[in-house]
Amino acid sequence: MACRGSGTWQLSMVEIMMTRKPLHVLPLPLNDGRATYLLGRSVRIYGQSIVYNFIICIFFGSLTEILKYKRDFPPVDYSLKVNSYTLLSESKTEKYDTNVFEAGGHKWRLSFYPNGDLKNNGNGYISLYLEIVETNTKALNWEVTANFKFLVYDQMEDNYLTIQVANGVVRRFHAMKKEWGIAQLLPLETFKNPSLGYLVNDSCVFGVDVGVVNCSGNWESISMTKQPKKGTYTWKIENFCSLNKPFCSEVFNVEGLNWKLFIYPKGDSSHYGVKDKSCSFYLELVDWGSRQMKKAVYAEYNLKVLHQVDDDQHVERKASHWFKDHSLNWGYASFMPLKNLRDESKGFIVKDTLFVQVVFLVISVADGFSSKNKDKIK
Template sequence: MYKRHLPPAHYSLKIQSFSLLSTSNADKYESGVFEAGGYNWRLSLYPNGDKDNNGLGYISLYLSIEETNKLPHGWEVDVNYKLFVYDKIRDTYLTIQDGDGAVRSFHDLKTQWGFSQFLSLETFKEASNGYLVGDSCIFGAEVFVIKSTGKWESLTMIKDPPNKTFTWKMQSFSKLDQSIYYSDAFTVGESRCYLVIKTFLPREKVYRECNLRVLDQLNDTHKERKNCHWVTGSENSWGFPDFMSLEDLHKPSKGFIYNDVLIVEVQFLVVSAVKVVGV
């Protein structure tokens, strides 16, 4: 139970001369039919309480699904709903939600949900509360139908995937004159990958935990850095813009470029595999 300024999204019911309604012979008032979520609904208001369901001394308010004869055999409609009463003094709506947002199922044996003790008559009629002003009041409803799309996703984390190490030997390194170079494609887990020198690309949602290396061809003292990264959306490349200095790269004693050959290697430690169904 809470208050909000936003009016009900789907239906409002204004009652003039509430006192005459409550002293009439009618135990309840049924609103007109309204549509929400592809189904038809109705509010049922008991001005003196639903006596058969322990509602004496309260306003009772229910939501009912209508025209069920048009629905297929074995129908069931899952709903998250809210019922309202308007506080005219503060311009707010007292909002009551079943079971703290619980989803309720409407079906052949249960076509109505709601509250036999929606609001006590004492609280409702107290002028300072603003619910009954000038003998008129406003109730309302929001009905959100829960429809399964059948879509789901499964994430698998793969440690030490097959073909986890890829080595890229760049011949005639001193003669390379492009700003970006891509390795041949290789497969890790279920993902198709490339090594990129200098820049990057977009797309996909995968996890990569790997070691990136530039191999020392003289001393086996390789330059290595570990990278852990989720690749999502437009950011589908990863690495280090400051992986190593050009001074170290070109220093002959370091052995990173030998006989004009640079060798870059990636070793995958953990990768993710995502399966999406129903898209």
Template sequence: MHYTVKIESVSLLLDSGLEKYETDHFESGGHNWKLVLYPGKQNEDDGHVSLYLEVAEPDDIHIGWEVNAHINFFVFDHIRDQYLSIPASDNGIGRLFHKMKTEWGLKDFMSHKTLGDPSKGYLVGDCCVFGVEVFDIGSPSKGESLSLVKQPKDGLYTWKVNKFSTLGANCLYSEVFTVEGIKWKLLLYPNGDSRSPGKHLALFLTLRNKEEFPPGRQVYAHYKLRTMDQKASKHCELTG
């Protein structure tokens, strides 16, 4: 697949101050792309036109999505009726697109001096044609991500239980609280759960609803449960 963009009035484009121009989306290898052109400023001594191939909708791709593509950028030579093609990589290796790298290109694809040289044939009648060729696209892969947080800012939750002596054997849930985007609850058995009825207070950290998670999602938590000593501050703590 190759995609071209014809630019008329190139001199006006270079004087316009436009930072970049993005083409319409086009499909290649089952994926949507766009060609992005950075015209540069005409009054710069070392001004260049830059060309990039970008994933059309980067926010929609997921962690683990990968595509390997060979890319050639080109400009049309009107005099010789042919394209000058420059690969995005000179070692024959394709470029890998993924969630953290959604664009590849050439910052200094062509200098303004070369573009404006009449003998080159790239600029005729203030018009030029740029393009990109995308081929040999590898299939996307699958994967997953693991994120770790050492000390969450919202990691402390305090639950005050009133009229404790009247709760009996019933279990009690706290309000839902959120830590690092995960919703939790505390589960309290005032007189112990089925494993130690009438002997211990039982306290658990629980997910609000594990069914809300996508299939295969796992959460590991380093936690500390604490019953406050309201007089001497000799708290009862359990780390898990």
């Protein structure tokens, strides 16, 4: 949902006193995007009364009012650092789902749309959502009510733009509605403006407070690495024509992750029309289940069957995939026709030996951290 309408915008300075005196409201002109986020830093003490001065921005005229202000302390429950925003935004993925975290006795995750949630009027904006997960153990008619705040780190001012639904509105999370958020969280034009500090050196940080303030200190960092070091693996397959069953390579490591190549010499029979007609070729992420941080891994890569005479005749196909628990291998069931592959005059098989290769183009690496244990979660 887009929490911003086409109505009038009003910027107000609100002086909140911890007394029974009425609030003092001073309207201010709205000149530019930066003005909507300013925060006064003065704190005045009158006897036992404390006065906080700050500027808030409320968007009127929509079904939901959005409150934006600055604060100094970081997200309470979870933070996401994106180290390579441009690569993530240019990748073929629509959104990035964070690792699961706990807040208020429930499990959650963030869904980050680097180019906006186009299905919910988020074009031209950063979109961010909060989703409750792992609900299969809850009662049949379970329901969780929570309010939340999204935060964007200002790296220039060392504070956080805080964005929330106004008036402390709570949301009902249940089986039919597990996700809430803001499709128009922050205009991309504002987010990418280097003078505003939200995107610096292609790095940005988002966070969330959920329900009761109870800092867990858990967070993760996601990096997108282009053309990773040692990102090419070549597999020599001898006696290829005598192979009848699926065959896998040795484990190889790229960016701290273990991988294997799988080839089906007579085609993957689980796919209709492939057996005895095409060679099937896949990349698989291994040891995923043994990792403490079971985080999805994104990769863009080229799968190749190498021509042993002419480099210009390699058969090459590009793939991209999020590798995760129930989807740990990805490739092509019909990579190339067997009649071309097995014909030695074509130059792919020489002396019953075949060479195949994978070249990684982009790969994501996620690290989890905890304030209770300063070591990374592997």
